[in-house]
Amino acid sequence: MEYETPDDLGIYHEEYLKGAMGVIGGLLGEIQYELERLLNEDFKSIKNPDEHDAYKKGKEDARIKYEGLQSNYQKLRDQLEAFIREKGQASDNDTLNQAVLRLHRANLRIQQLEADFKRLQTETRINQAQANPLPQNLPILTNELTKLRRQNTELRGGIDASEKRLEEANARVVRFRRMIQVPSSKSHLDIFWVQGFDQIEVEVTEIIFRCLVLTERPKVIEGRRPNQRDRSLSNLWNMNLSQAELRNRVTAAIFEFLNAEILLKPAFDLDHIDDHVTIEPGLVAFEKRIEGLPQDNHGDITEWRRITSKCAQQIAKRGTGKKIDALFLDLRQFLEPLRGSKADIQLDQDYANRILQLCNDTFSLSQLMRAEPVTEFEIMIPAVGSVITQQENNQDMVASYAEEVGFAANLAGTIAYTRFGGLVKINKSIRIVLRKASVIVKGV
Numbered sequence: 001m002e003y004e005t006p007d008d009l010g011i012y013h014e015e016y017l018k019g020a021m022g023v024i025g026g027l028l029g030e031i032q033y034e035l036e037r038l039l040n041e042d043f044k045s046i047k048n049p050d051e052h053d054a055y056k057k058g059k060e061d062a063r064i065k066y067e068g069l070q071s072n073y074q075k076l077r078d079q080l081e082a083f084i085r086e087k088g089q090a091s092d093n094d095t096l097n098q099a100v101l102r103l104h105r106a107n108l109r110i111q112q113l114e115a116d117f118k119r120l121q122t123e124t125r126i127n128q129a130q131a132n133p134l135p136q137n138l139p140i141l142t143n144e145l146t147k148l149r150r151q152n153t154e155l156r157g158g159i160d161a162s163e164k165r166l167e168e169a170n171a172r173v174v175r176f177r178r179m180i181q182v183p184s185s186k187s188h189l190d191i192f193w194v195q196g197f198d199q200i201e202v203e204v205t206e207i208i209f210r211c212l213v214l215t216e217r218p219k220v221i222e223g224r225r226p227n228q229r230d231r232s233l234s235n236l237w238n239m240n241l242s243q244a245e246l247r248n249r250v251t252a253a254i255f256e257f258l259n260a261e262i263l264l265k266p267a268f269d270l271d272h273i274d275d276h277v278t279i280e281p282g283l284v285a286f287e288k289r290i291e292g293l294p295q296d297n298h299g300d301i302t303e304w305r306r307i308t309s310k311c312a313q314q315i316a317k318r319g320t321g322k323k324i325d326a327l328f329l330d331l332r333q334f335l336e337p338l339r340g341s342k343a344d345i346q347l348d349q350d351y352a353n354r355i356l357q358l359c360n361d362t363f364s365l366s367q368l369m370r371a372e373p374v375t376e377f378e379i380m381i382p383a384v385g386s387v388i389t390q391q392e393n394n395q396d397m398v399a400s401y402a403e404e405v406g407f408a409a410n411l412a413g414t415i416a417y418t419r420f421g422g423l424v425k426i427n428k429s430i431r432i433v434l435r436k437a438s439v440i441v442k443g444v
Helices: 013-042 051-086 093-131 134-181 190-211 228-238 243-261 279-290 295-316 323-338 345-371
Strands: 375-380 398-404 415-420 422-427 430-435 437-442
Touching: 134 243, 190 243, 190 345, 190 422, 190 430, 228 243, 228 323, 243 323, 243 398, 243 415, 279 295, 295 345, 323 345, 398 415
Parallel strands: 398 437
Antiparallel strands: 375 422, 415 437, 422 430
């Protein structure tokens, strides 16, 4: 930017002084603006490594512009002072005095700006000294950004796959639940049990993806004394697992809960009849006792369990059983540390509905299996460290779902743990694998 000289202005005395003062005021304003912008940009938080070059270029442009403004300002100041000296003998003393006063004020403002500029330069040097390590950290930051993007892609892929499985399962779930509610003395087809078991796994997967937070350590629940199951779940975050490995481990933990508390366990859902005083505990205790009898009585035991379960189902329809509510509270308490701290009311209600549905479907399927005529069922959980094999009739017993690394080379390929158990049907001593156990194998 170029400014006119006193000769170019073509004005004298007061009019020229007013014009010159206005030019100086505008120039000083621009200098102050550039100084403030330079300071702000120096203290700007660089959140992305890609912004570093643009930040340096912007600061250099501001410095060049400031130097130009400073040079023009000095020229104009020298010209104005020369003009004042030239007009020092003019007869219009009032105008001259006014000009001198304005010049004095301008000089004071200039001195203040110069002091501010020196202070800003000092702060800038301090800030630059702190920012200098940034280029050395760029590769680390770039790798972290790439890792986060990859994890985000994996999470989105998992959600998409889960939603697809849910859509497929929903096509079967209506029929499955309708069949659960209809008592029948006829045997169910194998596909019925497979679909029921598959639906339970889908519901577990949906709870993990939609309701649980695995990216941070489990929160501590005040006033709660953790049991062995709680401690085992919390210890997963000490194993340096990836997000995919954590999801598999949490899936296994939920299945272990369902298997230990619900699947094929003695239960009749008759707590509501006498407040869990006699009937429900008595039937459960009696079933456990007769299961210890010699195998010669196995057929009679199975028939007693089937008939008793059928009677219990009919009785339970007349009231409101408490078994599902108790299972719901236990499972929800078990998973509560994984809920995160920002869940709103709507999400919490969705979570509660999913937990209740999972408990209800698992218990209903278990009761149907217990009451199935002529047939018994078994939940298959392969031993840790065993090798994946086949039965004599060449039926696959297990299916490898994924590999978890970090094990010794001589253990590679063996079973690390069961992610979701299998289902075996036993009919006249013939074992048929309806659903393979989903296992995680050890990797190096």
